[in-house]
Amino acid sequence: MMLQKKVNCSFNAYKGPIIPKASRSIRGRGTIRKKPENNQIQAFEILANVAGNFLQESEHSGLDYVAPSKDPQTFCSSNTKDKLEDEGGSFKEDLFERGTSSEIVSACVPTRQGKHDNLRVMDDASFPGNHLEGQGQNILEREDERVKRRRVNEKSTHIEGCFDGLIEPSYKVTKDCSSENNVTKSSLEGHRHLDSFPNTSTVRKLVNRDDDENLDNCTQPNCKDKISSTSPGMPKLKDASPLMSDENNSRDNSELENLQRMYPFKKRKFFNQTSSSASDRGSQCQGMFDVSDTTRVNGTNHAIEESSSMVGQQVHSGSKGCNVKLSIKSFKVPELFINIPETATIGSLKRTVMEAVKTILGDELHVGILLQGKKVRDDSKTLIQTGISQDDKRHRLGFMLEPRQTSNCPSSYNDNPCFLTTGSQQKLSKQSTSLMLQQGTYNVSQERSMIKIESCAEGDLNVVSSPTDTYANNNMSKCRTLVAVPTINMEALAVVPFRRKSGNPDFAQRRIRRPFSVLEVEALVQAVEKLGTGRWRDVKQRAFDHAKHRTYVDLKDKWKTLVHTARISPQQRRGEPVPQELLDRVLAAHAYWSQQQCKQQLKSL
DNA sequence: GTTAGGG
DNA sequence: CCCTAAC
Numbered sequence: 001m002m003l004q005k006k007v008n009c010s011f012n013a014y015k016g017p018i019i020p021k022a023s024r025s026i027r028g029r030g031t032i033r034k035k036p037e038n039n040q041i042q043a044f045e046i047l048a049n050v051a052g053n054f055l056q057e058s059e060h061s062g063l064d065y066v067a068p069s070k071d072p073q074t075f076c077s078s079n080t081k082d083k084l085e086d087e088g089g090s091f092k093e094d095l096f097e098r099g100t101s102s103e104i105v106s107a108c109v110p111t112r113q114g115k116h117d118n119l120r121v122m123d124d125a126s127f128p129g130n131h132l133e134g135q136g137q138n139i140l141e142r143e144d145e146r147v148k149r150r151r152v153n154e155k156s157t158h159i160e161g162c163f164d165g166l167i168e169p170s171y172k173v174t175k176d177c178s179s180e181n182n183v184t185k186s187s188l189e190g191h192r193h194l195d196s197f198p199n200t201s202t203v204r205k206l207v208n209r210d211d212d213e214n215l216d217n218c219t220q221p222n223c224k225d226k227i228s229s230t231s232p233g234m235p236k237l238k239d240a241s242p243l244m245s246d247e248n249n250s251r252d253n254s255e256l257e258n259l260q261r262m263y264p265f266k267k268r269k270f271f272n273q274t275s276s277s278a279s280d281r282g283s284q285c286q287g288m289f290d291v292s293d294t295t296r297v298n299g300t301n302h303a304i305e306e307s308s309s310m311v312g313q314q315v316h317s318g319s320k321g322c323n324v325k326l327s328i329k330s331f332k333v334p335e336l337f338i339n340i341p342e343t344a345t346i347g348s349l350k351r352t353v354m355e356a357v358k359t360i361l362g363d364e365l366h367v368g369i370l371l372q373g374k375k376v377r378d379d380s381k382t383l384i385q386t387g388i389s390q391d392d393k394r395h396r397l398g399f400m401l402e403p404r405q406t407s408n409c410p411s412s413y414n415d416n417p418c419f420l421t422t423g424s425q426q427k428l429s430k431q432s433t434s435l436m437l438q439q440g441t442y443n444v445s446q447e448r449s450m451i452k453i454e455s456c457a458e459g460d461l462n463v464v465s466s467p468t469d470t471y472a473n474n475n476m477s478k479c480r481t482l483v484a485v486p487t488i489n490m491e492a493l494a495v496v497p498f499r500r501k502s503g504n505p506d507f508a509q510r511r512i513r514r515p516f517s518v519l520e521v522e523a524l525v526q527a528v529e530k531l532g533t534g535r536w537r538d539v540k541q542r543a544f545d546h547a548k549h550r551t552y553v554d555l556k557d558k559w560k561t562l563v564h565t566a567r568i569s570p571q572q573r574r575g576e577p578v579p580q581e582l583l584d585r586v587l588a589a590h591a592y593w594s595q596q597q598c599k600q601q602l603k604s605l
Numbered sequence: 606g607t608t609a610g611g612g
Numbered sequence: 613c614c615c616t617a618a619c
Contacts, residue, residue: 510613510614511613511614512613513613514613553613553614554613557613557614
């Protein structure tokens with residue numbers, strides 16, 4: 001066991017450069033160099049793009065690997081969280097009972113004793129096809145073993161992580177069965193279950209511990225940011241799982257980068273970006289935001305300045321009083337906590353901080369405008385209509401970076417720690433860009449989430465730490481709490497490439513490959529045994545309702561590969577071995593439902 | 606929005 | 613896992 005001293009740093013005000021150099025022109029982002037007064041407020045959103053793009057692209061490492069949250073508690077309700085805390089983290093089985101989805105999810109926490117008894121597969125013993133009755137614990141333990149093994153042996157696949165769903169007992173039985181029975185009785189399928197795959201009174205449902213789309217449960221669209229920060233207005237930082245040890249850092253580092261390249265944007269949709277070579281990026285100024293060194297303020301490049309000079313846009317310099325000059329010196333980033341070994345290099349520290357900043361200032365934010373402390377909500381108003389004019393130098397114009405969408409999430413999610421941890425003890429990659437929660441630690445930052453930039457009509461915009469008051473009226477961003485992460489979940493964390501799914505469809509990203517665990521296969525098989533092979537939406541609802549990252553198409557695909565796997569010799573199979581018993585059931589179910597399909601077709605003829 | 610099937 | 617035709 002490696003004991004390494006950690007250096008905890010707290011950055012109250014990381015004032016990072018936000019002005020890209022000339023070569024960092026961003027295509028299609030518009031210009032902010034000069035903003036005529038009659039521009040709509042919306043134009044300020046360009047600012048967010050500027051910051052986001054710079055932060056996104058400025059680091060050569062581009063370390064976008066951030067682990068998804070594997071923590072079920074991340075999404076648990078405050079009630080549930082309290083419950084768990086009251087129980088010292090031990091599992092309360094009654095949490096399952098009629099649990100809300102969040103409760104069910106959060107119940108998938110191991111007992112303090114580290115046992116998984118509470119996570120046992122709750123199977124219907126009456127279902128003959130199920131050979132796993134009473135073996136839930138073993139399965140889960142095997143899962144853990146596999147997880148560990150993968151981490152040790154498959155460094156190169158670390159980004160694929162482990163996404164083992166947990167099987168939960170479904171107490172939706174009453175509802176499910178009634179509806180199910182209604183369906184089956186009124187359909188031709190009703191009797192099928194009495195055949196080789198009798199109906200069961202319980203279903204298995206997977207609860208995804210690491211579902212990085214669990215946030216979908218949140219009504220706040222920007223929850224998908226999976227970013228957290230110390231402040232509620234910011235997207236939630238993904239808690240990361242370090243999966244690599246220091247001694248492997250060097251190699252893994254390059255692997256990481258290679259792997260990054262293996263997850264390109266969709267080529268077809270990427271041409272806009274790639275079509276411009278590095279050499280011509282700097283010259284593509286037409287209609288673009290272009291910040292050159294000449295825009296530096298006070299001799300630094302730490303500012304975004306709106307000057308009266310325009311690039312790619314005609315401005316009537318003679319139209320006096322029509323332009324509002326703004327310059328933003330720098331953005332302040334909310335408080336960050338860095339936990340890094342003493343032996344870490346300065347470069348590593350830099351990267352860690354950089355990644356934190358980049359993560360916080362993801363794409364999924366936009367610029368909010370505050371005028372005299374009041375948020376300007378009407379994007380259609382002109383500056384002059386809003387009261388922003390060159391003449392009025394007393395108005396306090398504030399900019400803030402905030403999530404794109406509003407949230408209805410409970411405020412209990414507000415105060416959350418954001419820890420940056422790096423080092424071998426955490427097995428973080430050398431790039432140390434993963435953000436993770438310190439296990440079991442709460443750290444409440446008083447600082448609010450939003451990054452606010454106060455400005456006056458003329459002169460530099462002074463960066464001001466985001467105060468709570470201006471945010472109080474904002475109902476946004478309540479859903480960014482990270483809570484204590486149980487060890488098991490941390491272990492289950494996987495580093496996955498993290499690229500923001502920006503609103504720009506051009507940047508659609510291939511999903512990370514997430515191999516099905518045996519548990520998931522088991523759940524899939526059982527669901528298909530019951531529902532058949534043509535009702536993937538139902539299968540999804542039945543067994544993978546909480547596994548947001550598993551679409552019914554995924555399940556259909558997985559079944560396809562399972563059938564294929566079952567048909568080939570064990571020597572030809574790859575990946576995590578699926579128990580032969582399961583594969584046998586796959587073949588049996590497949591044969592059965594194929595037969596049923598044929599019968600159906602014959603009937604309809 | 607789902608399903609099915611090729612890639 | 614992606615894409616898309618077909619429904």
